[in-house]
Amino acid sequence: MERYYQPEIECASQEQIREWQSERLVKQVHNVWDNVPYYRKKMEEKGVTPEDIKSVDDLYKLPFLTKDDLRDAYPYGLLARPLSDCVRIQSTSGTTGRRVVAFYTQHDIDLWDECCARAIVAAGGTKDDVCHVCYGYGLFTGGPGLNGGSHKVGCLTLPMSSGNTERQLQFMTDLGSTILCCTPSYAAYLAESAIERGLQDKIKLKAGIFGAEAWTEEMRHDIEEKLGIKAYDIYGLTEISGPGVSFECSEQTGMHINEDHFIAEIINPKTGEVLPEGEKGELVFTSITKEAFPLLRYRTRDICILSRKKCSCGRTHVKMTKPLGRSDDMLIVKGVNVFPSQIETVLMNKGYPANYQIIVDRVNNSDTIEVQVEMTPEMFSDSLSEVSAREKELVDGLKSMLGIYAKVKLVNPKAITRSEGKAVRVIDKRNLYQ
C-alpha cells in the first residue's frame, strides 16, 4: 500500500493545487516587490507590477532570474527578510568561483524538511526505519536536507556524512540501516565495498534515496541488485531549497515536484517562451512559500520534460524527468557543480596558459575529473621535485576552488587540439544523458 507523508497535499486535486499556487504566488510577488529592491527594479524594467499577477496564468509576465542575478545580488541582495529572522545559510559553487548563498528562516527549514520527509515516506520510510545519511553535511544541502526529512518522519537518523567507507559499512551492519541516502555513485561504491568484504547478508537496507548527480537506469539496476534495495531518485538545488524539490515514487518513472511550494515551468532556453506540457526544455522554478530567499522564475539550466499523466502511486503533483542535459556548460562531478570557468580562473592565477581541456569520466561508478594543461617553459625545470611541486600546487588550487579532487595532467605544448571557433573545453565520457 502506498504511503504518504502529507496525503491531503500530495494527492490534492489539480484545481486545489492551482488554487494554492495562485494564492501563494500573488502573495509572494507582493512580498518581493515590497521587500527586495532588486526584484522591484527587475519588474519595473519589464513593466510589471504586483497588480498584473492575479493567478498562476500570469506567471509568464514576470522576469526570469538567473545565476548571474544571484552573483550580482551576492550576498544579501535577494533577501526578503531581515537577517535576524534567518537561522541558516547553505551554499553551492557558482560561476567564476563566486559561491551562491541561500538563506533560510526556521519556517523555510521546516518546509524543506517536510519536502524531504515526503521523499523518504515515498521510498517506504516510517518511524521504525534507520535512515543512514551519507550525503555531505555542511554548506552542501544534501546532508542537512535528508537529515531534517528523516527527523520529521521519525526515523532513527545516522548523520554519517560522506567518506570513510569502513565506518559507513560498520554502522550500516551494526546498527541495521534500512534506508540509505547518498549520491548514486557513492551508493554503487558502498555496494561494491560491501560485496568485497562479504557483508551482503548483514546489510538490512530496503531502499535508497539517491540524488545530486545524473545517473542512468543501468546504474539504478546495478545498485538495486547489489544492495537488494529499491533505488529512488531525488532532485533539488540549493537556490530553491535543496534536495526534495522533487522525488520519485514507487512507479519510478519521474519525480513528483512539490507543487504546493514550487511552481515549475518548461521554457525554450533560447527564446524564454513557455512550452506546453510534454515538451523538452529548460526547467524554471518559482518558490512561492520561501520566506528568506524567494526566487521567482529561476532558470535551473536543467533540461527536462514535465508530465501530468495520472500516476499509479496516487500522487497528483506534476512529474519531471531526470535532467536530460544542461543549457549551460555546468558539469556535475561527484555531486558537485563544476564550471569550466572556475578551472580557468585557477589556471590563470597560477600562471598557466588558458588552453586546457577537462576530461570527465565514470570509472567503477565513480566520477573522475582530469584537467589537462599544456607545459610551458616558465613552468618547467630540470628538477622533478620542482615540477611535481608546481603540479601539486595546481591540484590544491583546484581542490579549494571546486571542493573536489581533480587530477592534473601536464601535456606537451600544442597537445590540446585548437579548434576553430569555440574551443572544446570539456570531454564528458559518461554519456549520462541518454
Next chain:
Amino acid sequence: MTVKQISVFLENRPGTLADFTQVLSKNHIDLRALSLAEASDFGIVRIIVDDIYNASTVLKEAGYVFSITKVLAVAIPDEPGGLTRVIRVLGDEGVNVEYVYAFTGREKGVAYMIFRVADNKAAAEVLQKNGIHPVCQEDLEKL
C-alpha cells in the same frame, strides 16, 4: 668548471621517448649521456650532447619544452670505489646532491659522473680542494 645539460619535458605514454631520440638522430646530434626521471604522468629526460647550440635549436623547432642547466661533470677511474670517493667528499662537506647519473666516453678506464647540486661553485671548490677536477664544456665536447 661546469657542463650544460638539456632537460626536456616528455609525456608518459608509449613512443614519446622514441620520437624524441629520433628528432636528435635525424639532426645528427650525438648523445654523451641520457637519464630519465619519471613522475606518474610525465617524465624529464636529461641529456648531455656534443653540440648544445644545435640541440637546443632543433628541440625548439620540434616544439619541446626544455631548459638548460649547468651541472658538474667529474671524471672518475672506472674501478670499484671510484664513485664512492667523490660522493664521500661531497657528503662530508655537506653538499646535497639532487640527482646523479653516469656515462663513459671513448677513453678506456674512465667514467664520468654528472652531479646536480644547488651551488655549482661551492661544490666545485670542495672537489678541487680534494684533488678532484670537474670537466668543463670544452673538454666534454672533445670526448
